[in-house]
Amino acid sequence: MHRGKGMKFVGDSRIPAERKPNIPKDYSEYPGKTEAFWPNFLLKEWMVGSVFLVGYLCLTIAHPSPLERVADPTDTGYLPLPDWYFLFLYQLLKYTYASGPYNVIGGFIIPGLAFGGLMLAPFIDRGPKRRPTQRPFATGFMLLSFASVVYLTWESVDAVDWEAKEAMGAIVEEAEIDTNSDGFKIYQENGCINCHGDTLSGGAAAPSLIGTGLTPEEIANIAKNGQGGMPAGMYKGNDEDLVKLSEFISTLEAK
Amino acid sequence: MLNKIYDWVDERLDITPMWRDIADHEVPEHVNPAHHFSAFVYCFGGLTFFVTVIQILSGMFLTMYYVPDIKNAWESVYYLQNEVAFGVIVRGMHHWGASLVIVMMFLHTLRVFFQGAYKKPRELNWVVGVLIFFVMLGLGFTGYLLPWDMKALFATKVGIEIAASTPLIGHELKVLLAGHPDIIGAQTLTRFFAIHVFFLPAALLALMAGHFIMIRKQGISGPL
Numbered sequence: 001m002h003r004g005k006g007m008k009f010v011g012d013s014r015i016p017a018e019r020k021p022n023i024p025k026d027y028s029e030y031p032g033k034t035e036a037f038w039p040n041f042l043l044k045e046w047m048v049g050s051v052f053l054v055g056y057l058c059l060t061i062a063h064p065s066p067l068e069r070v071a072d073p074t075d076t077g078y079l080p081l082p083d084w085y086f087l088f089l090y091q092l093l094k095y096t097y098a099s100g101p102y103n104v105i106g107g108f109i110i111p112g113l114a115f116g117g118l119m120l121a122p123f124i125d126r127g128p129k130r131r132p133t134q135r136p137f138a139t140g141f142m143l144l145s146f147a148s149v150v151y152l153t154w155e156s157v158d159a160v161d162w163e164a165k166e167a168m169g170a171i172v173e174e175a176e177i178d179t180n181s182d183g184f185k186i187y188q189e190n191g192c193i194n195c196h197g198d199t200l201s202g203g204a205a206a207p208s209l210i211g212t213g214l215t216p217e218e219i220a221n222i223a224k225n226g227q228g229g230m231p232a233g234m235y236k237g238n239d240e241d242l243v244k245l246s247e248f249i250s251t252l253e254a255k
Numbered sequence: 256m257l258n259k260i261y262d263w264v265d266e267r268l269d270i271t272p273m274w275r276d277i278a279d280h281e282v283p284e285h286v287n288p289a290h291h292f293s294a295f296v297y298c299f300g301g302l303t304f305f306v307t308v309i310q311i312l313s314g315m316f317l318t319m320y321y322v323p324d325i326k327n328a329w330e331s332v333y334y335l336q337n338e339v340a341f342g343v344i345v346r347g348m349h350h351w352g353a354s355l356v357i358v359m360m361f362l363h364t365l366r367v368f369f370q371g372a373y374k375k376p377r378e379l380n381w382v383v384g385v386l387i388f389f390v391m392l393g394l395g396f397t398g399y400l401l402p403w404d405m406k407a408l409f410a411t412k413v414g415i416e417i418a419a420s421t422p423l424i425g426h427e428l429k430v431l432l433a434g435h436p437d438i439i440g441a442q443t444l445t446r447f448f449a450i451h452v453f454f455l456p457a458a459l460l461a462l463m464a465g466h467f468i469m470i471r472k473q474g475i476s477g478p479l
Contacts, residue, residue: 015266034283035282073439082413083353083396083399146365
């Protein structure tokens with residue numbers, strides 16, 4: 001590189017007037033099969049990236065991201081759960097000597113030691129040896145931590161009733177219901193309300209009746225003959241009312 | 256034509272040395288999966304970066320629809336998910352990317368750890384890497400609240416209670432995150448939005464720049 005006297009610049013700037021050739025270095029004298037990052041290796045890296053991206057997109061299409069019903073701070077029955085990568089910490093806080101009066105142990109000291117140890121690993125494990133078998137303490141502690149995180153996450157996942165949790169968070173469809181209509185009165189008198197609820201949105205024992213997409217005839221058939229967990233003969237009124245009831249239910253649409 | 260444009264810019268700004276600094280470096284044989292298949296473990300760091308770029312891009316598109324207030328946050332996500340063209344894909348990529356980035360970063364950390372690649376002279380790069388790990392966990396935690404659905408609200412309640420158990424500064428930390436000593440509500444949502452979209456990404460980009468400059472300066476660690 002030219003320095004000092006005799007340097008030429010572009011105009012009054014500090015850009016040197018002498019152009020450098022834009023050619024890659026020669027890697028043929030490097031050890032082994034060393035190759036240039038640009039463009040040789042980057043092309044291969046892109047291939048790995050594309051395969052990864054295809055898998056990623058398949059995952060996205062196969063499992064749309066979940067959305068539960070809008071947050072309701074007054075719902076005390078909801079089972080809180082953090083995202084999966086915090087479950088190990090959440091589980092740790094359930095144990096006797098890591099919660100309640102010992103909360104500071106589970107919430108601060110143990111994670112602090114683990115993450116502090118991780119951060120300071122180069123200053124704790126200072127020897128020149130690099131192979132895992134030559135560093136039994138470093139390898140051992142990492143395997144132990146890894147096993148604990150896997151175990152705690154597993155315990156946490158195992159303790160949850162995932163179907164019940166999904167039901168707790170499910171988006172409930174609501175419909176505008178005219179409670180003075182004949183249909184609703186028949187619905188009430190025949191005891192349909194006991195299982196399907198006063199908002200017709202279903203419950204633990206029965207599905208929602210909103211937006212079923214069924215014709216009145218199909219609904220009348222189910223009311224008389226039952227379906228799934230619903231036994232036959234639940235409807236005890238006359239046929240005229242049944243027509244009204246099934247028409248009322250078939251017109252219910254979510255807001 | 257392109258060459259002429261390049262030369263025109265190069266004459267004025269001398270970009271060739273910069274470009275050679277970025278593009279020109281060697282890839283040793285032991286990290287190249289084309290020569291040793293087991294070298295695929297060296298891909299984890301690059302894939303973490305790849306997912307991070309996707310997270311930034313998909314996040315930018317999500318903010319075109321997302322509204323960070325408690326009345327409209329859930330509605331806007333619901334609209335994005337069900338009405339907007341490809342909204343379900345963009346949100347899906349951001350949702351799954353958040354998990355993938357943690358997985359890839361974890362694998363990258365294990366690779367570096369078990370190979371002892373953090374030893375002298377690479378101690379500082381390891382420390383910066385662990386800081387990136389914390390920032391990513393922070394991004395995951397703050398992003399989880401934003402859809403303002405049931406799991407978001409209650410997971411954040413749990414998380415903030417854990418933060419509050421920190422000795423000495425627990426209460427202050429809780430107020431800083433939640434914006435109120437008792438309520439997880441409107442303040443919390445806007446704070447988490449600001450942290451998720453401005454504070455942590457800024458920290459992340461700075462740390463990643465440091466991470467990459469150090470790798471380039473020191474070169475990749477040698478074979479075991």
